[in-house]
Amino acid sequence: MAVAVGIDLGTTNTVVGVVRDGVAAAIGDPDGYRLIPSVVSFHPSGQTLVGRPALDRRLVDAPSTIYSVKRLIGRPWGSPEVEAARGKLPFELREGQGAATQVVARGEPYSLPEISAFVLRQAKAVAEAGTGEPVERAVITVPANFNDLQRAATKIAGKLAGLEVLRILNEPTAAALAYGPQGKEQERIAVFDLGGGTFDVTVLDLAGNVFEVLATAGDTALGGDDIDVVVAERMADDLLKKHRFDARAQPMAFGRLRILAEAMKRALSSADQHTVSGDDIVPGDRGKTVPWSFRMTRPELEWASLGIVERTFKVCQQALDAASLRPADLDRVILVGGATRMPMVGRKVEQFFGRPPVVRINPDEVVALGAAIQAALLDRARQKTAGPMQHPRIDDRSVVAQMPTQAEAEAAEGLVLPVVSSAKMPAARKAPDPVVNVAETAALPGQLLPGAGAKPLVFDLPAEASSAPFELELPRQHEPSRPKLTVPGAPPPPVRPRLPTMQYPYQAPGAPPPAAAPPEPVATPVAPAAALHAPPPAARAPAPPPPRPAPLLIDVTPHSLGVETVGGFCDMLIDANTPVPCDRTRSFATAADNQTTVRVRIAQGESKRFAENTCLGEVELAGIQPAPRGATQISVTFEIDADGILNVRAKNVATGQETAARIQLVGAQDDPAAMAAMAARQAAHPLAPLG
Amino acid sequence: MPSKDALSVYLASLEKRTYYDILRIRPDADAAAIKRAFHEFSLLYHPDRYVDSPRDVASTASEIYKRGVEAYRCLSRQPLRERYDRAVGRGKVRLEPARPSTVPPPPVQRTLTEIAKTPRGKQHAVKADRLITAGKLEDARVQLVSALQCEPDNAELAERLQILYEVLALEPP
Numbered sequence: 112m113a114v115a116v117g118i119d120l121g122t123t124n125t126v127v128g129v130v131r132d133g134v135a136a137a138i139g140d141p142d143g144y145r146l147i148p149s150v151v152s153f154h155p156s157g158q159t160l161v162g163r164p165a166l167d168r169r170l171v172d173a174p175s176t177i178y179s180v181k182r183l184i185g186r187p188w189g190s191p192e193v194e195a196a197r198g199k200l201p202f203e204l205r206e207g208q209g210a211a212t213q214v215v216a217r218g219e220p221y222s223l224p225e226i227s228a229f230v231l232r233q234a235k236a237v238a239e240a241g242t243g244e245p246v247e248r249a250v251i252t253v254p255a256n257f258n259d260l261q262r263a264a265t266k267i268a269g270k271l272a273g274l275e276v277l278r279i280l281n282e283p284t285a286a287a288l289a290y291g292p293q294g295k296e297q298e299r300i301a302v303f304d305l306g307g308g309t310f311d312v313t314v315l316d317l318a319g320n321v322f323e324v325l326a327t328a329g330d331t332a333l334g335g336d337d338i339d340v341v342v343a344e345r346m347a348d349d350l351l352k353k354h355r356f357d358a359r360a361q362p363m364a365f366g367r368l369r370i371l372a373e374a375m376k377r378a379l380s381s382a383d384q385h386t387v388s389g390d391d392i393v394p395g396d397r398g399k400t401v402p403w404s405f406r407m408t409r410p411e412l413e414w415a416s417l418g419i420v421e422r423t424f425k426v427c428q429q430a431l432d433a434a435s436l437r438p439a440d441l442d443r444v445i446l447v448g449g450a451t452r453m454p455m456v457g458r459k460v461e462q463f464f465g466r467p468p469v470v471r472i473n474p475d476e477v478v479a480l481g482a483a484i485q486a487a488l489l490d491r492a493r494q495k496t497a498g499p500m501q502h503p504r505i506d507d508r509s510v511v512a513q514m515p516t517q518a519e520a521e522a523a524e525g526l527v528l529p530v531v532s533s534a535k536m537p538a539a540r541k542a543p544d545p546v547v548n549v550a551e552t553a554a555l556p557g558q559l560l561p562g563a564g565a566k567p568l569v570f571d572l573p574a575e576a577s578s579a580p581f582e583l584e585l586p587r588q589h590e591p592s593r594p595k596l597t598v599p600g601a602p603p604p605p606v607r608p609r610l611p612t613m614q615y616p617y618q619a620p621g622a623p624p625p626a627a628a629p630p631e632p633v634a635t636p637v638a639p640a641a642a643l644h645a646p647p648p649a650a651r652a653p654a655p656p657p658p659r660p661a662p663l664l665i666d667v668t669p670h671s672l673g674v675e676t677v678g679g680f681c682d683m684l685i686d687a688n689t690p691v692p693c694d695r696t697r698s699f700a701t702a703a704d705n706q707t708t709v710r711v712r713i714a715q716g717e718s719k720r721f722a723e724n725t726c727l728g729e730v731e732l733a734g735i736q737p738a739p740r741g742a743t744q745i746s747v748t749f750e751i752d753a754d755g756i757l758n759v760r761a762k763n764v765a766t767g768q769e770t771a772a773r774i775q776l777v778g779a780q781d782d783p784a785a786m787a788a789m790a791a792r793q794a795a796h797p798l799a800p801l802g
Numbered sequence: 803m804p805s806k807d808a809l810s811v812y813l814a815s816l817e818k819r820t821y822y823d824i825l826r827i828r829p830d831a832d833a834a835a836i837k838r839a840f841h842e843f844s845l846l847y848h849p850d851r852y853v854d855s856p857r858d859v860a861s862t863a864s865e866i867y868k869r870g871v872e873a874y875r876c877l878s879r880q881p882l883r884e885r886y887d888r889a890v891g892r893g894k895v896r897l898e899p900a901r902p903s904t905v906p907p908p909p910v911q912r913t914l915t916e917i918a919k920t921p922r923g924k925q926h927a928v929k930a931d932r933l934i935t936a937g938k939l940e941d942a943r944v945q946l947v948s949a950l951q952c953e954p955d956n957a958e959l960a961e962r963l964q965i966l967y968e969v970l971a972l973e974p975p
Binding site: 316318319321323488489490491663664665677678679680686689690691692693694702703720722723750753 | 837838840841844845848849850851853854864867868871872874875912934935936937939965966968969
């Protein structure tokens with residue numbers, strides 16, 4: 112039977128998750144890699160490479176290897192974001208019809224949703240291989256701060272990938288769903304989501320099974336990549352000083368520095384200092400290259416990235432202001448996104464909120480797991496197992512890890528392999544960063560478990576989880592004998608208690624480790640497999656807690672929606688942080704005699720001046736009967752749906768008849784002809800087979 | 803799950819209900835009670851609760867839900883709630899838009915370039931349009947005055963200048 116998946120379509124990596132038989136898990140490809148790099152390379156052979164195979168092509172075939180599309184998707188040609196990216200990316204951007212932004216690879220132009228569609232197709236293929244079932248429906252996540260254009264473009268990408276998009280879900284909300292309630296009657300949580308390219312903070316109220324988003328704020332151009340750039344700049348300075356070589360003038364060389372900088376950043380999350388070498392960067396005599404290496408300490412990295420990390424707290428303050436809360440009002444702060452692995456981020460978050468943040472689920476996968484849960488919730492109709500909302504039994508198992516996880520540590524290294532010799536990174540290979548190891552698998556608190564004939568949705572979290580700061584549950588991990596996914600109807604796998612919690616190494620120096628955590632796994636990073644395979648002492652399952660009904664997410668729209676009015680002003684219809692779906696109706700009158708078409712420009716943003724907001728496009732009201740000016744009034748209902756996407760409908764105030772209303776988005780190619788052309792191009796580009 | 807008919811009847815009845823009635827709270831309910839009520843309302847009518855219902859049932863529920871959101875947003879913000887309470891006192895059940903209802907709905911504008919008739923006037927009007935888009939209202943006013951000097955009989959242009967004066971008067975100095 113077809114399954115519905117959750118896909119975290121990230122700036123740098125994409126993860127696909129699924130809930131089966133009550134357990135949410137991230138799906139690995141046949142080699143065990145669960146992070147799919149969001150990179151698409153058009154190979155000369157005509158094959159389209161996506162993910163890891165495309166990663167290395169960034170170095171050998173840069174003009175045909177497209178990445179970081181998420182930073183540009185839904186941004187029309189001429190927008191500041193596109194202008195900033197032009198010339199900085201090694202592939203060509205150009206203007207398409209209707210101010211659309213396109214990339215050109217091997218002479219063929221592609222719209223940005225098309226590129227994302229390739230990544231989604233790969234995710235779909237990975238999910239199909241991992242579950243052995245066809246995948247037709249998906250929940251796709253986006254940064255909470257994405258505007259209508261960006262959401263609509265992402266939804267188009269999903270359609271082009273052959274997926275029915277059940278929901279466009281906000282990433283922090285998905286993470287909150289994956290963490291689930293803590294057992295308290297009511298609590299307020301903040302999700303601090305610092306990803307590769309975007310930052311979001313969302314404040315939620317959890318009451319029973321209702322997750323109400325109170326406010327969200329974000330910056331779509333703030334992420335771990337920016338820290339890479341800062342580090343790469345330092346490296347470029349060093350090259351200039353030592354070898355009189357200006358890497359900034361050469362995009363390829365600077366691109367290599369960025370890859371080295373990312374390796375440096377990752378290494379310094381566990382090590383106090385690290386050295387990278389890029390022996391092939393500086394050209395020397397007779398085709399040889401000049402050896403060069405660069406050393407950095409963690410304080411140096413922290414000093415360099417301080418400005419970027421500080422920017423996140425301005426955004427946090429914005430979200431708190433919108434919710435009329437103070438940092439101390441929050442009961443829990445959750446860290447999401449790979450960039451939160453930097454110890455400084457955890458420390459600064461603790462300073463700002465006055466409490467240690469929680470990282471219990473792999474910050475790279477938590478969003479996909481939350482999306483998978485939402486997909487299972489929304490897919491009830493198709494799965495004929497839809498049962499009552501209340502479910503009889505609850506279990507508290509960890510996630511089924513289906514794939515060996517060593518692969519993932521290697522995946523992280525795979526990013527840097529082309530330029531960093533492994534001998535230079537002993538720390539990364541022999542004693543891997545405990546964060547990476549621990550975070551391989553998510554101990555998912557909210558689980559969907561099989562029950563008597565129903566597909567129960569279990570949402571429970573034992574109270575122990577909150578007691579220790581920075582803890583990570585060590586989930587049961589990659590047991591080779593375990594079936595990949597249990598067959599429906601089979602008895603649930605034996606319940607094992609959690610292994611001892613492990614400290615997340617974000618702790619301020621000198622602070623005592625949490626009492627519950629045995630020091631060994633923290634202080635001396637042991638071979639992860641041994642630690643993870645250690646049989647739990649006295650394996651006895653705790654008594655199942657009482658059942659919880661299915662969770663309900665009440666999400667909000669991140670930006671105010673307005674129409675242009677007299678004098679270049681913006682007449683606000685729907686305020687930021689209004690729960691969705693919601694709507695608002697406005698009347699518009701004709702301005703000229705015998706006018707048959709009325710156009711209303713629409714924008715999202717918080718400024719009273721229309722021009723200072725992000726113009727989405729215009730609503731066109733057509734087929735109006737000729738009449739003197741002002742005689743005809745059309746009332747237009749602007750609806751923001753549960754995906755955060757705008758819809759309009761209109762009617763004639765006097766006659767009550769429906770009037771044709773169409774939204775023309777800037778830079779979107781969403782008309783049927785364009786969709787058909789894009790779908791045909793997808794069909795003409797087979798993906799390279801997995802594995 | 804309620805039937806389509808029951809939901810439709812309930813939706814129609816919302817036209818006569820105050821926000822307090824929609825959320826089923828007392829007029830003196832505090833913030834916590836409003837939130838609780840909204841959560842209960844959401845569990846009943848949020849579209850996600852209708853994913854396994856026929857489309858028309860789901861869309862009716864969605865219409866009901868959106869009215870609940872309107873009520874919740876209004877009642878959970880004190881200034882709006884006070885304004886709403888006064889409106890209820892006058893027999894209204896929905897909050898009117900922020901602007902007083904005597905102001906006609908914002909007409910969809912023709913550009914100044916379209917309004918201007920003479921070539922010289924159009925030259926100034928083009929500039930004025932561009933300046934308005936850029937938010938430079940004072941500069942736009944200067945251009946619009948020049949355009950009007952070229953065609954003093956253009957009533958619509960004069961009206962637009964008048965509007966611009968009003969807007970400028972609202973501007974902070």
